[in-house]
Amino acid sequence: xxxxxxxxxxxxxxxxxxxxxxxxxxxxxxxxxxxxxxxxxxxxxxxxxxxxxxxxxxxxxxxxxxxxxxxxxxxxxxxxxxxxxxxxxxxxxxxxxxxxxxxxxxxxxxxxxxxxxxxxxxxxxxxxxxxxx
Numbered sequence: 001x002x003x004x005x006x007x008x009x010x011x012x013x014x015x016x017x018x019x020x021x022x023x024x025x026x027x028x029x030x031x032x033x034x035x036x037x038x039x040x041x042x043x044x045x046x047x048x049x050x051x052x053x054x055x056x057x058x059x060x061x062x063x064x065x066x067x068x069x070x071x072x073x074x075x076x077x078x079x080x081x082x083x084x085x086x087x088x089x090x091x092x093x094x095x096x097x098x099x100x101x102x103x104x105x106x107x108x109x110x111x112x113x114x115x116x117x118x119x120x121x122x123x124x125x126x127x128x129x130x131x132x133x
Contacts, residue, residue, distance in 0.1 A: 003024070003025035003027045003029065003030065003057060004024045004025060004030075005022070005024045005025065005026060005030040005033055005034060006022070006023045006024030007020055007021060007022050007023065007024070007034065007037060008020075008021040008023060009021075009037070009041060011041075011044065011046065012046075016045070016046045016047060016083075017046055017047050017048075017049070018041045018044060018046040018047070018048045018049070019048075019049045019051055020034075020037060020038065020041060020048065020049070020050045020051065021051040021054060022034065022050065022051065022052050022054070022055045023054050023055065023056070024055070024056055024057075025055070025056050025057035025058075026052065026055055026057070026058050026059065026062045026063065026066070027057070027059045027062050028059060028061050028062045028065065030062075031062040031065050031066055034050075034066065035066070035069055035070070035073065038050070038070060038073045038085065039073055041075075042073050042074065042075040042076065042083075042085075043075075043076060044075070044076075045075055045076040045083060046075060046083065047075070047083050047084050047085075047086075048073075048075060048083070048084070048085045048086070049085075049086045049087075049088055050066070050070065050085070050086070050087045050088065051088045052087065052088060052089055052090055053088055053089070053090045055090065058090070063089075066087065067087060070085050070087055071085070073085055
């Protein structure tokens with residue numbers, strides 16, 4: 001399975017807040033990409049929140065690396081003083097579902113498909129409708 005990092009960055013200029021919402025998979029291979037997005041967002045000088053509550057898949061090693069290295073990303077302080085980076089965690093770590101494996105999958109012949117369709121057909125549809133008296 002391909003683990004793709006997808007993020008949505010929302011910036012509120014009035015509140016000086018940037019929210020980076022992770023919607024894809026966060027694994028050790030793409031954690032540096034998320035940290036690079038954090039560094040670029042930090043140049044805005046806003047308080048930053050990394051929201052992981054909508055992530056499809058989180059690996060513990062990537063989460064540890066993010067928590068450790070997010071503290072090293074320092075946003076530029078503006079008029080309001082010190083800026084912070086917060087990480088919002090889900091209640092439990094989401095995991096990718098196991099791949100579906102079809103053990104005895106084989107294509108149907110035309111005769112098998114016709115038979116299955118015929119057996120599942122509702123014959124009540126073909127009865128003439130009753131006219132009200």
